[in-house]
Amino acid sequence: MFKLKKIVPWGRSFEEYVRMFAFSQKDLEKRILSCADGPAGFNAGMKKLGYRVISCDPLYRLSAVQIKKAITESFDKVMEQSIANKKNFIWKNIKSPEELGHIRMQAMNEFLKDFDTGKKEGRYLSESLPGLTFPDKHFDLAVCSHFLFLYSTCLNLDFHLQAIIEMCRLAGEIRIFPLLDLDGNESPYVNPIIAELKKLGYKPKIRRVKYEFQRGGNKMLQIKM
Numbered sequence: 001m002f003k004l005k006k007i008v009p010w011g012r013s014f015e016e017y018v019r020m021f022a023f024s025q026k027d028l029e030k031r032i033l034s035c036a037d038g039p040a041g042f043n044a045g046m047k048k049l050g051y052r053v054i055s056c057d058p059l060y061r062l063s064a065v066q067i068k069k070a071i072t073e074s075f076d077k078v079m080e081q082s083i084a085n086k087k088n089f090i091w092k093n094i095k096s097p098e099e100l101g102h103i104r105m106q107a108m109n110e111f112l113k114d115f116d117t118g119k120k121e122g123r124y125l126s127e128s129l130p131g132l133t134f135p136d137k138h139f140d141l142a143v144c145s146h147f148l149f150l151y152s153t154c155l156n157l158d159f160h161l162q163a164i165i166e167m168c169r170l171a172g173e174i175r176i177f178p179l180l181d182l183d184g185n186e187s188p189y190v191n192p193i194i195a196e197l198k199k200l201g202y203k204p205k206i207r208r209v210k211y212e213f214q215r216g217g218n219k220m221l222q223i224k225m
């Protein structure tokens with residue numbers, strides 16, 4: 001079992017976001033909200049390419065120094081669990097747990113370097129799902145990586161539904177990745193959420209993407225209005 005007592009700050013790279021969410025060039029030009037973005041390198045990578053994304057996460061109430069400390073505190077635990085559950089991952093693009101640690105730290109350092117400037121520019125906002133403060137349809141696209149579905153043991157079905165409906169309020173299109181929980185099983189909430197969204201008139205669809213690190217984690221939930 002992949003054991004984490006709480007939701008940890010852990011960040012993927014800009015390149016991983018592009019593959020997880022099957023972003024096209026056109027997508028990157030959209031008004032994007034990235035929920036539960038944590039210490040990921042996505043926002044910093046977007047900025048470098050001249051694009052703008054708004055990231056929200058309650059972690060951003062902290063200073064860069066405090067976030068760095070929180071990353072250091074969870075790093076060993078996440079690495080220990082990744083090694084203990086090595087068979088649940090595909091060691092192809094990332095070849096070993098050592099390389100994983102290196103790639104994740106690189107992405108999180110990109111985030112840390114960008115954080116103070118990004119906060120001043122309003123790109124990193126301390127906001128928590130399921131209640132965000134943006135006006136309706138303020139964005140074209142809202143995404144969420146490695147928070148919803150992944151932490152199905154910490155966050156219940158009602159939280160998932162409220163959070164996803166809130167994302168639908170804010171953007172014309174939603175993408176959520178992965179659909180697996182920490183143990184690599186499909187989240188028990190995927191089907192109930194899809195059923196509920198259909199009842200509410202949304203168009204949810206599971207899409208295969210060209211990214212797979214967690215074994216079987218190569219699908220995102222895409223919701224259109």
Ligand SMILES: C[S@@+](CC[C@H](N)C(=O)[O-])C[C@H]1O[C@@H](n2cnc3c(N)ncnc32)[C@H](O)[C@@H]1O
Nearest residue numbers: 009010011012036037038040059128129145146
């Ligand atoms: C595992 S990290 C994922 C970071 C990033 N999205 C990625 O894929 O690399 C999960 C993030 O969820 C954030 N989080 C926890 N509770 C939240 C909430 N209620 N709303 C939004 N984000 C939350 C945590 O602070 C943490 O940064």
